[in-house]
Amino acid sequence: MKLTSEMxxxxxxxRVEEERIDASVAIxxxxxxxxxxxxxxxxxxxxxxxxxxxxxxxxxxxxAVMKLLAPATRLELAALTPTxxxxxxxxxxxxxxxxxxxxxxxxxxxxx
Amino acid sequence: MQSDATVRPPVRTGESARFRLQxxxxxxxxxxxxxxxYLGDGLCQPDRGTVEIVLAEVxxxxxxxxxARRPPGRIRLFLTPVGDGLACRVExxxxxxxxxxxxxxxxxxxxxELDLLPEGGWGWALIRSLTADLIYERTPRANRLTFRVPxxxxxxxxxxxxxxxxxxxxxx
Numbered sequence: 559m560k561l562t563s564e565m566x567x568x569x570x571x572x573r574v575e576e577e578r579i580d581a582s583v584a585i586x587x588x589x590x591x592x593x594x595x596x597x598x599x600x601x602x603x604x605x606x607x608x609x610x611x612x613x614x615x616x617x618x619x620x621x622a623v624m625k626l627l628a629p630a631t632r633l634e635l636a637a638l639t640p641t642x643x644x645x646x647x648x649x650x651x652x653x654x655x656x657x658x659x660x661x662x663x664x665x666x667x668x669x670x
Numbered sequence: 671m672q673s674d675a676t677v678r679p680p681v682r683t684g685e686s687a688r689f690r691l692q693x694x695x696x697x698x699x700x701x702x703x704x705x706x707x708y709l710g711d712g713l714c715q716p717d718r719g720t721v722e723i724v725l726a727e728v729x730x731x732x733x734x735x736x737x738a739r740r741p742p743g744r745i746r747l748f749l750t751p752v753g754d755g756l757a758c759r760v761e762x763x764x765x766x767x768x769x770x771x772x773x774x775x776x777x778x779x780x781x782x783e784l785d786l787l788p789e790g791g792w793g794w795a796l797i798r799s800l801t802a803d804l805i806y807e808r809t810p811r812a813n814r815l816t817f818r819v820p821x822x823x824x825x826x827x828x829x830x831x832x833x834x835x836x837x838x839x840x841x842x
Contacts, residue, residue, distance in 0.1 A: 581730050582695035611719075613726040614796065618789035628784055641719030648799065649792045650780060 559586040563594050566663040570598050573605040579616030591623045599630045605661045607637035612645050621651065636661045681712040683823065686750040693742040693762065698729040705749065717821035721756055724800045724819050727793040728760055736764025736813060755820040766808045
C-alpha cells in the first residue's frame with residue numbers, strides 16, 4: 559500500500575498511489591494512514607485521484623481513519639473517481655466527509 | 671485483412687463465462703480483474719463500475735461470512751450477458767445464510783456522532799440496489815445466488831443483441 563505525503567497550502571495531502579482500496583489492503587491502508595497522518599494536527603486531504611475502485615471494506619477503512627485522526631485532525635477527501643464517488647453516494651458517506659473535486663493547488667499547477 | 675470472426679468482441683450475448691477462485695481477498699481482487707478484462711469495452715464506464723461493485727460485495731461477503739471459521743473453499747461464478755444486463759450465478763460451499771434468508775439491505779444508520787459512524791454493513795444495500803431478480807437458494811451443500819445487473823451493452827460490441835431481442839419477442 560503506497561501512500562505519499564506533501565504539505566500544500568497548510569494541509570497535509572496524502573496521495574493514494576494505488577488503483578484500489580479493497581478488502582485485501584484495508585488493514586494496511588489504515589495502518590499506513592495512522593503512521594503518516596496520526597501526529598499531524600490540522601487537515602489531512604486524501605488524494606483519491608488514482609483510486610479507481612473502493613469496496614465496502616475499503617470504505618470502512620477510510621471511515622475508521624477519519625475516526626482515529628479525530629478530533630485533532632480532520633480527514634477530507636479529494637478527486638474521487640466516478641465509481642468511488644458512486645460508492646460514497648450510495649452509502650451516504652458523501653454526507654459525512656468534506657469532498658473536494660480536486661486536490662487544492664492542483665488546478666493552479668495545471669493552469670501554468 | 672482481419673475477418674469479422676477474429677475481431678469479434680470478447681463479450682457476446684447468451685455466451686456464458688465461468689470463473690473459479692479460492693475464497694480469499696487476494697483471489698477476489700484477481701478474479702475481478704479478470705472479469706473486468708472479459709467485459710472489455712462492451713459496457714460504458716458507469717456500467718463497468720456497477721458490475722464491479724456488485725461482484726466485489728458478493729464475493730467479499732462469501733469470503734467473510736460463508737467461509738468464516740472454516741477453511742476457505744472455492745467460489746464458482748457464471749456470467750452470462752443477456753439483452754437487459756449481465757446475468758450472474760455465484761456458488762460457494764460455505765455456511766448457509768442465517769435462517770436461509772438474504773439480509774434486507776437497509777443502510778446502516780449514520781447517527782450524529784463521529785465515533786458511532788458505521789465502518790461496514792453496506793454490502794447488501796449496494797447489492798440490492800444495483801441488481802434485479804435476486805434469488806438465494808441453498809442446496810444440500812452449497813449456496814447459490816442468482817441475480818442480474820441491469821446494464822446496457824454497447825451496440826457495436828454486441829452483434830447478437832438484436833437477434834436475441836427478436837427471438838424474445840418471437841417467443842413471447
